[in-house]
Amino acid sequence: MTAVHEPCDLLEAATDEDRDAAIADALANAGLTLDELTAQARTGSFDSFKARLAWVVVGGVHR
Numbered sequence: 174m175t176a177v178h179e180p181c182d183l184l185e186a187a188t189d190e191d192r193d194a195a196i197a198d199a200l201a202n203a204g205l206t207l208d209e210l211t212a213q214a215r216t217g218s219f220d221s222f223k224a225r226l227a228w229v230v231v232g233g234v235h236r
Contacts, residue, residue, distance in 0.1 A: 192234045203227035 187195075200207060203223040210227055219225040 195234060196231050199227040199230040207231070 196207070200210060203210065203221065203226070205213075205220075205224060205227065210224060210231060213219045213224055214228050214232060219228065
């Protein structure tokens with residue numbers, strides 16, 4: 174059986190403002206700046222679980 178995918182009217186594309194808010198919230202929750210989090214990501218050594226979770230958000234949407 175082949176699944177048929179139809180557009181869903183309930184979905185909305187995230188805006189640049191949504192992206193920026195997600196990044197700001199993740200950084201605030203981790204208590205880090207973007208530079209601090211990026212440095213931890215480069216080494217793969219995060220100071221906390223919150224920092225690692227923040228990178229999941231930020232690393233996926235940061236340009």
